[in-house]
Amino acid sequence: MSPERDRRAHGRIPPEALAELRASVRALRDELEQRFGVRDSGPTGDEPGDEPGESVELEPPAPEPDERSLGPPPARASLFEQLRTGVRARLEEIDVVKLYESLRERIAIPGAGDISAEVDDFGLDLRYLARARRWLDWLYDSWWRVELAGHEGIPDAPRVLFVANSAGILPWDALMIAHAIERTHPGHGRPRALVADWIATLPFSHSRLARLGAVRACAENAERLLAQNHWVIAFPEGQKGALKPFRERYRLQRFARGGFVSLAVRLRAALVPVAVIGSEEVHPILFEPRILRRLLGIPVPVTPTFPWLGPLGVVPLPSRWRIRFGEPIWFDTVPMERAGDPLYVNRTREQVRGAIQNLLEEELPRRRSVFA
Amino acid sequence: MAARREPELARRGLAITGLGTFTGARVAERLLESDAAPRVVALDLRLPRRLEGRVRFHRVDLTEPTADSLVAEILEKEGCEALLHAAFFTDPNPDLELSHELEVVGALHVMNAAAAAGLRKLVVASTAQVYGPHPDNPGYLSEAHPLRPQRDAHALRDRAEMEGLLRIFAQRHRAMCVTSLRPAWVLGPSLESSLTRRFEASRVITLMGYDPLLQFLHEDDWIDAVELALERDAPGAWNLAGEGVLPLSTLLRLAGKSILPLPHPLLYRLTHLESLARTGDPPAAFYDHLRFGWLVDTRRAREELGFEPLYSSQEAWMSFVVARRLRGYR
Numbered sequence: 001m002s003p004e005r006d007r008r009a010h011g012r013i014p015p016e017a018l019a020e021l022r023a024s025v026r027a028l029r030d031e032l033e034q035r036f037g038v039r040d041s042g043p044t045g046d047e048p049g050d051e052p053g054e055s056v057e058l059e060p061p062a063p064e065p066d067e068r069s070l071g072p073p074p075a076r077a078s079l080f081e082q083l084r085t086g087v088r089a090r091l092e093e094i095d096v097v098k099l100y101e102s103l104r105e106r107i108a109i110p111g112a113g114d115i116s117a118e119v120d121d122f123g124l125d126l127r128y129l130a131r132a133r134r135w136l137d138w139l140y141d142s143w144w145r146v147e148l149a150g151h152e153g154i155p156d157a158p159r160v161l162f163v164a165n166s167a168g169i170l171p172w173d174a175l176m177i178a179h180a181i182e183r184t185h186p187g188h189g190r191p192r193a194l195v196a197d198w199i200a201t202l203p204f205s206h207s208r209l210a211r212l213g214a215v216r217a218c219a220e221n222a223e224r225l226l227a228q229n230h231w232v233i234a235f236p237e238g239q240k241g242a243l244k245p246f247r248e249r250y251r252l253q254r255f256a257r258g259g260f261v262s263l264a265v266r267l268r269a270a271l272v273p274v275a276v277i278g279s280e281e282v283h284p285i286l287f288e289p290r291i292l293r294r295l296l297g298i299p300v301p302v303t304p305t306f307p308w309l310g311p312l313g314v315v316p317l318p319s320r321w322r323i324r325f326g327e328p329i330w331f332d333t334v335p336m337e338r339a340g341d342p343l344y345v346n347r348t349r350e351q352v353r354g355a356i357q358n359l360l361e362e363e364l365p366r367r368r369s370v371f372a
Numbered sequence: 373m374a375a376r377r378e379p380e381l382a383r384r385g386l387a388i389t390g391l392g393t394f395t396g397a398r399v400a401e402r403l404l405e406s407d408a409a410p411r412v413v414a415l416d417l418r419l420p421r422r423l424e425g426r427v428r429f430h431r432v433d434l435t436e437p438t439a440d441s442l443v444a445e446i447l448e449k450e451g452c453e454a455l456l457h458a459a460f461f462t463d464p465n466p467d468l469e470l471s472h473e474l475e476v477v478g479a480l481h482v483m484n485a486a487a488a489a490g491l492r493k494l495v496v497a498s499t500a501q502v503y504g505p506h507p508d509n510p511g512y513l514s515e516a517h518p519l520r521p522q523r524d525a526h527a528l529r530d531r532a533e534m535e536g537l538l539r540i541f542a543q544r545h546r547a548m549c550v551t552s553l554r555p556a557w558v559l560g561p562s563l564e565s566s567l568t569r570r571f572e573a574s575r576v577i578t579l580m581g582y583d584p585l586l587q588f589l590h591e592d593d594w595i596d597a598v599e600l601a602l603e604r605d606a607p608g609a610w611n612l613a614g615e616g617v618l619p620l621s622t623l624l625r626l627a628g629k630s631i632l633p634l635p636h637p638l639l640y641r642l643t644h645l646e647s648l649a650r651t652g653d654p655p656a657a658f659y660d661h662l663r664f665g666w667l668v669d670t671r672r673a674r675e676e677l678g679f680e681p682l683y684s685s686q687e688a689w690m691s692f693v694v695a696r697r698l699r700g701y702r
Binding site: 118119121122123125197200201202203204206207210211215216218219220221224 | 507508510511512514579580581582583585616617618619621622635636664
């Protein structure tokens, strides 16, 4: 059972149980009164705050005669009493145990309050994703104002492999394509994006991306995901695509070895070419100094903002995006042996690359401006 | 738990090297308690007290140059049919030469003795750490994946070398069933190792920005797996791990431990001092396992060996945590 469900079950008491509890408390109090003649004069005389809709304005308990002679005039006393009971009732509404638990959880490991005790094989954390959805929605709707085209053509098959152009250093495009697919085809779970190798070695980003469903791009991982009937998004350009300089934007780099083709043939997955317009302007790469890569072991691209503005340079530019899904390519009739035929794989790979390049060429002249 | 499987063939005689290790001692105890208890022949430097009088003990030092003929002689005399090789250091030993002598040369002695005595079966208790933590590992490592142990971890490098020798040995002696078991990190209520000592601390050092997925094998499941490998013919290497994976941060949170995240360049430098003091493996060898993934694919063991671990990774971890808490660790 997920802890979330668990907690929700704890927090809500069924109304009939509440009524029963209340009745038994009342009976006990009556008994107490009869036996010892004690009058329980607590401010919670009738459990004011328990009922969610009930107002906390309740009749103040009858003031004692001797008190009246000493204290302030009766009208003010009742107002004061009213306030006091009101505040106390409000305080009692707070579930102290729950508050303590959530505080303890947060203080024990800072920032760990939003992770769940269950992840899938590749570390997708549904609770983390649910929390991040707000931000993803905001990026999708307001920051990049993503438009979709051709998403009606995505087949309703158990195994679909999306192949897209990649750009923009950090895998923003992977996040947005996954988000778009999940929104339009909610029945298939979160599509899993394959991200470049070097992201996996990058501290901070990888652990977060993995929780959002990103997986390191390699043949074994893609095969395992597709075999488990996940939808998978691949970027065959790889690192070359993510780090291509600005002047080469929207020009597809070479597609690595075409492993995605043999995978689709072997696992009978539908292949959907995807063209993303706008993603190639979020981090316009001027150049990528080789010396820094050799020194640090990871590529350090230079953009108009990146090393200069420090962490601010990581903020992606708000270009307007358009994601166009192409016609699906089916491999159901292709004989299995073709998966191991390098000539066939190569040819199909170039066909897919051509399809994506065509989609890009069709879409690019249509946009009036990068940002508007 | 031993009763849940009927032994398929009555074991004539089983030799166990490294009876003093957790694996050796537990397997011996489990087999002696079972209905069809085999004759257990123990080869080690000393005999654990609780097994006194229950096994046939021979004092053998596997690091001696002539250990192979001695072991072969014992195996023949006792009429052994199978051998479990568990004589490995539980923790990385500071004496690199001794470690190499035992882990590689000792294992080679055992292999040669097994061949000379004409054993039917050889089971070796290895570890999944021989695959090594690497950023370019696939999410799940299959048995066919090349062994690339962490390069500073001399103990694991020795183990991988031993695995290589074992593979060549298996190719040469096709009549013998040669099994190598590669469990993920074994945890449980009673096992003590350098790993458990690191996780016993109330504050665990982690690498800032890295949160790898981890998997564990419960100690009982590990003993089950060894027993299963001894019962059935399971040639080749076998990955073993509990069901499911969890990120390190979640594991530590479940255990209620606080974490001390340090940037990895700093940690690797700082802990070099610690390693000089303790003279084991340099900590980079350990902390890389908390940096990059090295999960193993257990499909083969499940489907072909029929190994179903009773504990998931999370349950193994929790049983370890709860047992330690009862002993007063936080």
